[in-house]
Amino acid sequence: MEDAVDSVSIENAKKDKSAFSLLFQQYYTFLYRYLFKLTMNKEMTEDLLQETMIRAYINLPKFRYQSKFSTWLISIATRLFLDEQRKRKRDIKRHEQLTENEKRKMKWELAQENLDWSLHLELFSTLSTKTRTLILLRHYYGYSIEEIAAMAKLKKGTVKSRIHYAQKKLREEWRDEA
Amino acid sequence: MKHDDVIKEMNETWSEMDRKVPIDIPDAEEIIHQLNCGEKRYQESLRKELFGFILLACVLLSLYIVAVVHIMWAFYVMQFTSAAAVLILLLVERRKRRVM
Structure with missing residues (x-):
């Protein structure tokens, strides 16, 4: 994907909104899928995606090709998602794991898209928001620990240990369920 | 990266x-x-952030003047x-990459 988008289109997008919209369209599906996996909610995904787009446009002049453009975009989306969760948590003073109500909503959302709420999703939903994000970035998207640490603004050691303990927890619960 | 069965x-x-998830990509417009x-x-x-900052600076300056006079x-x-x-302000702004 990255090869298709050269620095010329990024440089054009820095100066022109139409060029930016064309560039962003190429990454729309990629970001939508990522955010949907995290939120499992269509509305929230679309809101976060819109906010990601605006942040990306405003901060694009600062993009210095130190990472892939997709990595840069996913970092913005990740930070926005984590900030949003932090705000929500502060508002309703709930604990880190998903509430039954939220799970029900997720299941309903997935059913709308003809997707099943599998045992894996059930296990995944027992993890905290931050840990779910880390596991997804590490194991599904294959980002390195360093990249994830930069994205989530955490120390490398913290990322490593959180992923390790989450995997351990998933493995144990998987064994119990199986 | 090793992947176990669960992962x-x-x-x-x-x-x-x-x-499966259907995605409607918005048009350029x-x-x-x-x-x-x-x-x-x-x-x-x-603008709101700047206004808040100016207000805080004014309050602090007033306190400063009152204190140093007395x-x-x-x-x-x-x-x-x-x-x-x-x-501290410079460090914060540098972190936000607003100053070099």
Whole structure:
């Protein structure tokens, strides 16, 4: 994907909104899928995606090709998602794991898209928001620990240990369920 | 990166989700419209932030003047506090990449 988008289109997008919209369209599906996996909610995904787009446009002049453009975009989306969760948590003073109500909503959302709420999703939903994000970035998207640490603004050691303990927890619960 | 069974199966679930979730990509015009609205919102929030900062600076300055006029040692304390505040502010702004 990255090869298709050269620095010329990024440089054009820095100066022109139409060029930016064309560039962003190429990454729309990629970001939508990522955010949907995290939120499992269509509305929230679309809101976060819109906010990601605006942040990306405003901060694009600062993009210095130190990472892939997709990595840069996913970092913005990740930070926005984590900030949003932090705000929500502060508002309703709930604990880190998903509430039954939220799970029900997720299941309903997935059913709308003809997707099943599998045992894996059930296990995944027992993890905290931050840990779910880390596991997804590490194991599904294959980002390195360093990249994830930069994205989530955490120390490398913290990322490593959180992923390790989450995997351990998933493995144990998987064994119990199986 | 080693993948155990749980992760493998979870990845399969994600792949299936990727295939099934329908995505409507907005057209260029809609994106531009969203960008214009977003930009306005962003500028508004920056303005609010700046207004808050100016207000805080005014309050602190008033306190500063009142203190240094009435208490001798307060002058030195306030000098030190001001220097520290400027330094902290610069570090914060540098972190936000607004200054070099």
